[in-house]
Amino acid sequence: MISQQLLGWYALNKRILPWRETKDPYKIWISEIMLQQTQVATVVPYYKRWMASFPTIEILARANYNDVLKHWEGLGYYSRCKNIHLTAQSLNGSLPNTFNELIKLPGIGEYTAKTILAIAYNQQEVGVDTNLERVGFRLLGLKKKSKFNNNRVKKFLEKIQDKSKPGDFNQALMDLGSSFCQAKAVHCEPCPITDGCKATLNDNPLKYPEIKKGKPIPTVNVAVCIISHNKKLLVMQRPKDKMLGGLWEFPGGKIENGELKEVAVIREIKEETNLKIKDPKYIGEVRHQYSHFKVSISLFYYIIDDIRSIKIKENYLWTTIKGLDKLALPKANYKMLQIFNKAK
Numbered sequence: 001m002i003s004q005q006l007l008g009w010y011a012l013n014k015r016i017l018p019w020r021e022t023k024d025p026y027k028i029w030i031s032e033i034m035l036q037q038t039q040v041a042t043v044v045p046y047y048k049r050w051m052a053s054f055p056t057i058e059i060l061a062r063a064n065y066n067d068v069l070k071h072w073e074g075l076g077y078y079s080r081c082k083n084i085h086l087t088a089q090s091l092n093g094s095l096p097n098t099f100n101e102l103i104k105l106p107g108i109g110e111y112t113a114k115t116i117l118a119i120a121y122n123q124q125e126v127g128v129d130t131n132l133e134r135v136g137f138r139l140l141g142l143k144k145k146s147k148f149n150n151n152r153v154k155k156f157l158e159k160i161q162d163k164s165k166p167g168d169f170n171q172a173l174m175d176l177g178s179s180f181c182q183a184k185a186v187h188c189e190p191c192p193i194t195d196g197c198k199a200t201l202n203d204n205p206l207k208y209p210e211i212k213k214g215k216p217i218p219t220v221n222v223a224v225c226i227i228s229h230n231k232k233l234l235v236m237q238r239p240k241d242k243m244l245g246g247l248w249e250f251p252g253g254k255i256e257n258g259e260l261k262e263v264a265v266i267r268e269i270k271e272e273t274n275l276k277i278k279d280p281k282y283i284g285e286v287r288h289q290y291s292h293f294k295v296s297i298s299l300f301y302y303i304i305d306d307i308r309s310i311k312i313k314e315n316y317l318w319t320t321i322k323g324l325d326k327l328a329l330p331k332a333n334y335k336m337l338q339i340f341n342k343a344k
């Protein structure tokens with residue numbers, strides 16, 4: 001009953017999205033990874049650019065990683081991009097069609113594996129992400145988040161899934177969770193499954209499930225220097241296995257407790273590059289937020305004449321500002337460039 005009402009509503013109201021025009025497992029996989037922690041509207045242009053450049057797994061597998069990363073630049077959670085490329089290189093041109101094989105691939109967890117199987121291979125699986133989980137908790141009238149209740153929701157959704165249209169069932173719940181049944185707003189009257197929903201019958205649905213208060217987000221103070229030599233700027237590539245892996249950035253690092261930013265920047269540049277800088281010019285402050293912390297970046301500028309002592313463990317480049325267009329940079333570095341362009 002719930003399933004039929006849901007699918008009837010979905011047939012008339014489903015969002016028109018580029019990855020819904022295909023059943024190609026590769027395209028479903030890429031869209032699902034891009035959609036993790038990211039809004040649909042943000043993903044659409046990224047997905048289109050990606051598919052224009054890398055329409056098949058083989059083409060993606062052969063592509064240079066810097067180019068692949070440039071297509072991901074700004075989407076965040078860069079390990080997703082690294083895992084996609086690694087997976088493409090490990091495959092023989094096609095994505096497997098069993099849960100056990102999919103789950104072994106880098107970056108593919110239970111949710112993604114089941115969603116690919118349901119949408120691309122029409123298998124009876126329910127990929128439960130936060131949207132589906134929230135709808136399930138509300139349908140069952142469950143408040144407390146626990147492993148036991150999470151499992152009840154999964155089993156319940158598997159039980160009510162329409163066996164002939166597993167992909168549509170998953171996508172209908174996704175659409176419902178991002179329209180009528182959001183975490184902080186519900187519209188139960190027009191919701192197609194209001195009759196079967198315990199949360200709306202019992203109480204205020206927004207109380208289902210209970211939301212734990214998050215920890216306050218700490219701020220990390222950082223000093224960064226844009227170093228210029230012969231009208232070129234120094235950028236360094238972050239190690240692939242670290243946060244923002246593979247992206248290019250201006251050198252710098254954490255300001256120690258009690259340390260002056262002017263002292264920190266000289267120390268950090270010496271430690272990272274072996275270059276000695278003296279009295280760099282302070283040009284401004286950049287603030288940026290990541291998922292678990294904020295950074296406050298004190299930005300400096302320095303023109304260096306002698307670079308013979310340079311010694312850097314990771315890849316580095318001297319590049320013109322125009323040359324930066326070809327590299328993938330973290331968002332905070334674009335904010336730095338805006339300050340730099342005004343200050344220089």
Ligand code: SF4
Pocket residue numbers: 135138139180181186187188191192193194195197199200205
């Ligand atoms: S009736 Fe309300 S709470 Fe229940 S699924 Fe629909 S929108 Fe969500």
